Each structure stands twice: as C-alpha cells, then as structure tokens.
Amino acid sequence: MVEQEQPLLDAFIDVYMSSLKYLDEFISEPAQAFHLSFEQYLILREITQNDQVTLMDIASKRQVTRSAISRQIKVLLKAGYLQQQPDENDRRRLYLLVTPTGAKAERAIRQRINQRFQGWLDVYGDQRAHEILDFIRDFSQVTQMKK
Template identity: 80%
Template sequence: MADQEPSLLDAFIDVYMNSLKYLDEFVSEPAKEFHLSFEQYLILREITRHRQVTLMDIASERQVTRSAVSRQIKTLLKQGYLEQQPDENDRRRLYLIATPTGAKAERVIRERISTRFQSWVDVYGEDRAKEILTFIRDFSQLTRLKK
C-alpha cells in the first residue's frame, strides 16, 4: 500500500498540472470579450435572474466577505454592466440592477458557456458528466467537513 501512495499522489499532481488548472480557463474564456472574470459573470447572472439583489445577498449566498463581492461589483459598475438603485423605504439599502448592456452581456456569455458545456457533455456523455459532477460535489463536501 505504501508503494502505491506516491504513484497515486504523482498521478493526482500530474492531472492537476496538465488538466485541472486549465479548467478555470475553459470556463472563463466566454466572458473575456466582455472583460469579465467568471466570478464577475456569475454575479451578473445572479442579478439578472433575481430582483432586488443586494451586495450582502450575494456575499451571503457565496459565503464570502462583503469586501470580496464589493471589489467584483465595483468592476461591473465601472464597466456599465450594473447600476445601483436605492430602496424606496430605506435609501441606505442599494439594489443591484443589470443595465441593458449588462443584460445583453450576461445573455451572450450564458449562450457561449452553454454551447461550450454541451460540447463537453457530447464528448463524455451525460452519464459520465453526472458521475464527474457527483464526485466533485462529494469531494467539496468532504473538504468542507475536514476544515
């Protein structure tokens, strides 16, 4: 067993170096034309899907700090993809609204990601894609439990 561990570890390292670290590139490429990271796209997606979304809603949903989301939102505001709209009852509360430019960018990126994902499913098949998804979910849950 001890002899197998280093080779298994080496295989995992090899997969990471030659495959997994490029997964982010594969996923984020469709948003590059709009000068958005994949994370920024996901925030824009959340805002276009729901009404009355606040910065705190996004931070809470993603289980990250307010400042981490704030940096991403600043970029989206600066690029004209989002606007802030005060709550009529509490002017301190700001809702994030997608501009027409932001809504269009979200739609185009979503279509590109969908096409890209479907090509991946076409290669591996739906059953294999579900197996991979199940493994990633299990890995994520176990990693969180060990923290």
C-alpha cells in the same frame, strides 16, 4: 504514506499539471471577451435572474465577505453592466440592477457557456457528466468537513 500509493499520487500530480490547473481558464474564457472574470459573470447572472438583489444578498449566498463582493461589483458598475438604485423606504439600502448593456453581455456569455457545456456533454455523455458532477460534489463536501 504507503510506498505503493506514491504512483497514484504522482499520477494525480501529473493530471493536475497537465489538465486541471487549466480548467479555470477554460471555464472563464467566455466571460473574458466582456472583460469579466467568471465570478463577475456569476454575479451578473444572479442579478439578472432576481429582483431586488443587494450586495449583502450576494455575499451571504456565496458565503464570502462584503468587501470581496464589493470589489467584483465595482468592476460591473464601472463597465456599465450594473447600476444601483436606493430602496424607497431605506435610502441606505442599494439594489443592484442590470443595465441593457449588462443584460446583453449576460445573454452572450450564457450562450457561449451553454455551447461549451454542450461540447462537454457531446464528449462525455449525460451519464458520465453526472458521475463527474457527483464526484466533484463529494470531493467538495469531504474537503469542507476537514476544514
């Protein structure tokens, strides 16, 4: 590394230590009141918005293993937010359905998330929010290419 780049690296480390590592906590907070992680909320949201969703559908869409999604879904089932219904034509295939309790939780969490997001827009404005989003997408693409 060129020595003149060290202050830039130090600045990135400082920002990470003082801000970015807390971003996950900030994003996850609305779901915590319902004893869910943000990832579990996103699964609940996916099932709320779509019919005939299976565990494999979610795993494929998120590009993760079946077991990773299964662990998340177990929490949602245990909390009473989801239930499983066998396919009439293939009893081995289980559809995930949102319970009334799950639908209520999803709505409440979504409202909290929307309020937080609106707060971000109030601070940064629409244009800056799009610039931040574009940067994150670019960063993600470059990172994925290097794997």
